[in-house]
Amino acid sequence: MSLLYVDRVIVRFGGVTAVDGVNLLARAGEVTGLIGPNGAGKTTLFNVISGMQEPTGGSVSLDSVDITDLPAHKRAQRGMARTFQRLELFGSLSVRDNIKVAAELAALTNVNSIVDEMIERVGIADIADRPAGDLPTGSARLVEIARALATRPKLLLLDEPASGLDEAESDRLGELLRTLAATGLGVLLVEHDMGLVMKVCDVIYVLDLGQIIAHGTPNEIQHDPKVLEAYLGAS
Amino acid sequence: MQQLLTFTIIGLSTGAIYAVVASGLVVTYTTSGIFNLAHGATGMLAAFTYWQLRFDWDVPAPIALFLTLFVLCPLFGALTERVVMRGLQGTTEVVRLSVTVALFAFMIGLANWVWPSDSSREAFLKFFEGNSVSIAGINVSWHRIITFGCAILVAIVLRLVLFRTRMGVAMRAVVDDRNLTELNGGRPDRVSMFAWALSATLAGLAGILLAGEQQLNIEPLVLLVINAYAAAIIGRLKNLPLTFLGAAVLGLLDSYYLAYSDESWFPQSAFGFSLAGIRAAIPTIVLFIALLTRPQSRLRAGIVRFREETRVPEWSTSILGAVSLVAVVVAISGMLTRSNTLLLLNGFTMAIVALSLVPLTGYAGQMSLAPLTFAGLGAIAMAKLPGDGNIATFVLAVVIVAVVGGIVALPALRLSGIYLALSTAAFAVLVTKLVFNQKQTFQSGNIAVPILKIPFVEIDSPRGRLILTATAFSLLGLLVVAVRRSRLGRRLIALKDSPAAAATLGMNLTRTKVAAFALSAGIGACAGALAGDKVSPQQYDFTQSLPVVLLAVVGGVGTVGGALFGGLLLGGNSVLASVVPSLKNLSKILPGTIGITLGRNPSGAATQTAEAFRVLKGRWNLLVFIGAGAFVIWALTAADVLSHWTFVVTGVVWFLAVAPNLPLVVASSSARRATAVVYLAAGLVITAAIDWSTALDVTGQRLIAIVILVAVIGLGAQRIMESGPRVRADSPDVIGLDRDFSGEEIERAERELRVVIR
Numbered sequence: 001m002s003l004l005y006v007d008r009v010i011v012r013f014g015g016v017t018a019v020d021g022v023n024l025l026a027r028a029g030e031v032t033g034l035i036g037p038n039g040a041g042k043t044t045l046f047n048v049i050s051g052m053q054e055p056t057g058g059s060v061s062l063d064s065v066d067i068t069d070l071p072a073h074k075r076a077q078r079g080m081a082r083t084f085q086r087l088e089l090f091g092s093l094s095v096r097d098n099i100k101v102a103a104e105l106a107a108l109t110n111v112n113s114i115v116d117e118m119i120e121r122v123g124i125a126d127i128a129d130r131p132a133g134d135l136p137t138g139s140a141r142l143v144e145i146a147r148a149l150a151t152r153p154k155l156l157l158l159d160e161p162a163s164g165l166d167e168a169e170s171d172r173l174g175e176l177l178r179t180l181a182a183t184g185l186g187v188l189l190v191e192h193d194m195g196l197v198m199k200v201c202d203v204i205y206v207l208d209l210g211q212i213i214a215h216g217t218p219n220e221i222q223h224d225p226k227v228l229e230a231y232l233g234a235s
Numbered sequence: 236m237q238q239l240l241t242f243t244i245i246g247l248s249t250g251a252i253y254a255v256v257a258s259g260l261v262v263t264y265t266t267s268g269i270f271n272l273a274h275g276a277t278g279m280l281a282a283f284t285y286w287q288l289r290f291d292w293d294v295p296a297p298i299a300l301f302l303t304l305f306v307l308c309p310l311f312g313a314l315t316e317r318v319v320m321r322g323l324q325g326t327t328e329v330v331r332l333s334v335t336v337a338l339f340a341f342m343i344g345l346a347n348w349v350w351p352s353d354s355s356r357e358a359f360l361k362f363f364e365g366n367s368v369s370i371a372g373i374n375v376s377w378h379r380i381i382t383f384g385c386a387i388l389v390a391i392v393l394r395l396v397l398f399r400t401r402m403g404v405a406m407r408a409v410v411d412d413r414n415l416t417e418l419n420g421g422r423p424d425r426v427s428m429f430a431w432a433l434s435a436t437l438a439g440l441a442g443i444l445l446a447g448e449q450q451l452n453i454e455p456l457v458l459l460v461i462n463a464y465a466a467a468i469i470g471r472l473k474n475l476p477l478t479f480l481g482a483a484v485l486g487l488l489d490s491y492y493l494a495y496s497d498e499s500w501f502p503q504s505a506f507g508f509s510l511a512g513i514r515a516a517i518p519t520i521v522l523f524i525a526l527l528t529r530p531q532s533r534l535r536a537g538i539v540r541f542r543e544e545t546r547v548p549e550w551s552t553s554i555l556g557a558v559s560l561v562a563v564v565v566a567i568s569g570m571l572t573r574s575n576t577l578l579l580l581n582g583f584t585m586a587i588v589a590l591s592l593v594p595l596t597g598y599a600g601q602m603s604l605a606p607l608t609f610a611g612l613g614a615i616a617m618a619k620l621p622g623d624g625n626i627a628t629f630v631l632a633v634v635i636v637a638v639v640g641g642i643v644a645l646p647a648l649r650l651s652g653i654y655l656a657l658s659t660a661a662f663a664v665l666v667t668k669l670v671f672n673q674k675q676t677f678q679s680g681n682i683a684v685p686i687l688k689i690p691f692v693e694i695d696s697p698r699g700r701l702i703l704t705a706t707a708f709s710l711l712g713l714l715v716v717a718v719r720r721s722r723l724g725r726r727l728i729a730l731k732d733s734p735a736a737a738a739t740l741g742m743n744l745t746r747t748k749v750a751a752f753a754l755s756a757g758i759g760a761c762a763g764a765l766a767g768d769k770v771s772p773q774q775y776d777f778t779q780s781l782p783v784v785l786l787a788v789v790g791g792v793g794t795v796g797g798a799l800f801g802g803l804l805l806g807g808n809s810v811l812a813s814v815v816p817s818l819k820n821l822s823k824i825l826p827g828t829i830g831i832t833l834g835r836n837p838s839g840a841a842t843q844t845a846e847a848f849r850v851l852k853g854r855w856n857l858l859v860f861i862g863a864g865a866f867v868i869w870a871l872t873a874a875d876v877l878s879h880w881t882f883v884v885t886g887v888v889w890f891l892a893v894a895p896n897l898p899l900v901v902a903s904s905s906a907r908r909a910t911a912v913v914y915l916a917a918g919l920v921i922t923a924a925i926d927w928s929t930a931l932d933v934t935g936q937r938l939i940a941i942v943i944l945v946a947v948i949g950l951g952a953q954r955i956m957e958s959g960p961r962v963r964a965d966s967p968d969v970i971g972l973d974r975d976f977s978g979e980e981i982e983r984a985e986r987e988l989r990v991v992i993r
């Protein structure tokens with residue numbers, strides 16, 4: 001069963017076609033990777049999926065329901081959460097309150113215990129009471145993940161969560177993603193850190209110039225000549 | 236037919252003036268991202284300057300024109316950019332708008348000061364007054380033809396400048412990406428300076444042309460800008476041809492209204508409401524329509540935001556503050572003269588209006604330029620509803636206005652930032668022109684708002700109303716604190732900090748904004764419903780809202796204390812103006828001058844002051860000491876040892892100069908401590924020994940004396956304790972060369988650059 005189904009999505013900005021007929025499928029309980037060179041259209045695709053960008057063509061379904069015309073907050077209420085490549089924390093709230101806002105929005109009853117659980121889970125207890133605007137990039141990324149998780153989503157979209165993390169933190173993140181997937185969460189992961197991607201993903205899609213040029217298991221992708229060319233040969 | 240043609244020509248020539256103004260607005264908005272509310276005021280000042288040169292000093296027209304348009308205007312524009320606007324990069328839209336509001340207030344104050352309206356002036360003549368040509372049987376004055384010529388010339392010159400010159404290309408590049416331009420060797424600062432200079436010249440040209448038609452009057456010249464806004468918004472703030480088209484349409488509408496409004500077929504009223512105010516409202520209606528037909532603002536991520544006050548107010552401090560505020564007002568209100576009581580009362584009323592902006596603007600980041608409009612609606616509701624001012628009437632009035640606030644906000648909420656702010660301005664002007672100016676609402680120019688009836692308490696004196704209003708402020712302040720600490724409060728802040736993240740976490744942005752607007756309208760309504768006196772529509776006019784917004788932002792719109800500070804400052808400013816005629820002119824430009832400095836201290840003055848007192852937090856022994864001192868001063872006054880003015884001066888010195896220094900005194904080395912204690916004590920004794928009521932006989936001079944005393948005593952003591960080797964921070968250029976980066980510095984650099992160094 002597919003959790004997320006992206007069907008022939010097209011996005012044009014004036015003359016630029018940032019996303020050019022992308023098909024993509026993400027399953028519950030799996031980590032799906034989305035990789036590609038800079039400017040390939042990954043973030044734009046995330047914006048389409050999360051409802052921040054209206055596509056020029058194509059459709060998006062969550063749990064077999066077409067959500068293409070739903071506004072962002074309705075999609076979130078249906079169980080979708082995301083993080084941002086350029087951080088979007090609520091800078092004047094404390095870390096704890098950032099997560100609390102999310103839990104409250106999901107209309108959960110025992111908000112405080114969920115907040116504590118997320119803080120514990122992502123390992124940010126030591127910074128929980130600092131203003132989110134003062135955090136270094138690495139910690140801020142973890143807070144964004146905790147905040148997204150606090151809405152108890154079915155599908156988690158992560159846009160370059162490991163950039164800004166050191167190696168140990170990055171390993172911990174990988175483990176966290178595997179644990180989450182094991183509980184049935186679907187994860188769509190955009191990431192440039194190939195080590196992490198190859199280690200945690202079940203399936204990987206490769207996007208180049210707005211088009212999916214390959215998809216398959218990490219092993220298949222690593223040996224796909226088209227992928228190598230997109231990353232090395234094109235320039 | 237003849238009439239139609241005549242009025243078409245009149246309309247087009249008015250439109251030509253609008254077009255010139257609007258294009259100036261577009262030029263600065265596109266290059267610096269600042270929507271200049273003071274643009275019309277610039278034109279007004281230029282018109283006055285030209286009049287001064289040409290008609291008062293008899294400088295020949297070409298020289299006067301050259302001096303005004305090509306020397307003074309560009310100089311003024313460039314100076315504005317350099318001194319005021321450049322500091323605003325990276326601040327919030329609220330701060331940026333407020334600074335232009337400040338500039339607006341400053342310029343109007345300046346014009347009122349330099350050219351007081353009562354002096355009988357030389358007439359402002361049209362160009363080639365009396366000359367006209369006949370076109371198709373219609374007399375067209377040379378002035379009109381020159382106006383057309385100027386508009387066409389401006390269109391051509393702008394086109395050439397923007398597309399054919401290096402500066403123009405650079406201007407368009409800055410619009411796209413300021414940082415990128417800088418990386419490519421462009422100089423964005425020089426470019427925006429040029430844009431501001433050009434824009435000022437355009438405003439000046441329009442001002443002079445319009446003054447020729449309508450004589451020199453501050454208000455029409457300044458409000459000219461509303462027409463220009465409408466035209467510029469029609470042009471989506473970037474499309475010049477569309478802007479010109481919009482200007483022509485506006486000019487024609489106005490002129491046709493003049494031509495046909497007296498005809499029998501023209502509707503004179505609708506639904507029992509007179510439409511007499513509609514002419515003044517035409518540009519606003521067009522502006523409203525143009526705004527509402529804009530596409531929904533898109534959710535965007537990655538906008539770098541400036542952070543303001545972040546602290547969550549504590550219950551203990553808030554309640555303490557609320558109680559002591561009421562206590563202080565009760566204590567001093569008995570000593571005030573009637574007129575000073577009324578002024579302070581006005582200050583607290585304004586503080587409530589400013590408070591209405593705290594949840595809306597301070598927390599949720601939504602700019603409203605109409606806070607007083609809701610106060611006006613509250614006053615009307617309180618007066619019109621049955622019950623003659625009992626509590627139920629009051630509650631009902633507030634609820635009704637809150638609902639109106641929410642409903643009215645609804646269509647505007649598709650907009651954000653500057654567009655939202657402008658639509659609130661349009662709403663305020665519409666309500667002023669179409670509701671407040673109706674016979675049904677304000678018969679004979681004013682209505683009596685009943686005094687709130689509270690069981691067992693009889694309020695009839697100004698003193699009673701002052702205490703009531705101060706108490707209301709305290710309670711509403713606590714309400715706002717409660718909101719900040721609640722779920723709604725966190726949502727409002729989330730909305731301000733990142734609409735994109737809030738929406739993708741499941742927040743219905745529209746609903747949250749409606750809640751913020753309704754809450755704000757309700758608080759504003761309290762200010763009106765508590766008026767307890769005759770009120771007139773002028774009190775709630777749109778132009779009166781601007782200073783309130785400005786001073787709320789100056790005080791610090793993110794905090795309750797900031798609202799109090801801003802409101803009292805506004806009240807205090809009128810104290811200054813009413814009591815000291817010689818300072819009247821200074822007080823005219825004071826709010827503007829303070830506001831202009833916002834760029835340097837965007838969190839507001841109250842936040843900074845609070846910062847100074849924060850060192851006292853938890854130092855109970857010191858707090859008790861301060862309270863005891865205050866009691867001694869009060870007791871001495873009650874026992875008639877100190878005069879009332881000495882009480883005020885000594886009290887202020889005690890709180891503002893001595894109290895914040897106490898922790899430093901305790902902490903400093905013993906030798907310094909002794910000197911500082913002697914210095915502070917001497918200052919305090921001298922202050923208390925002088926009978927300020929007789930020493931200075933004008934209130935304004937006493938206020939100035941207070942400021943000087945606080946500065947000398949407070950800063951002097953600080954000097955004494957800090958002298959000696961200061962701890963200096965390393966220059967950023969040196970770090971990394973002669974010593975390693977510390978972990979903290981690395982973190983900070985990462986944050987600034989949004990990258991990882993390690």
Ligand SMILES: Nc1ncnc2c1ncn2[C@@H]1O[C@H](COP(=O)(O)OP(=O)(O)OP(=O)(O)O)[C@@H](O)[C@H]1O
Pocket residue numbers: 013016017018036037038039040041042043044045085
């Ligand atoms: N709002 C926009 N307007 C115009 N072009 C845009 C817009 N947003 C993105 N683009 C363009 O679309 C293309 C895809 O951008 P996108 O940010 O989706 O890439 P990405 O794969 O996320 O890259 P990166 O790995 O650097 O984050 C780029 O060429 C970009 O310039």
Ligand SMILES: [Mg+2]
Pocket residue numbers: 042043044085
């Ligand atoms: Mg991206």
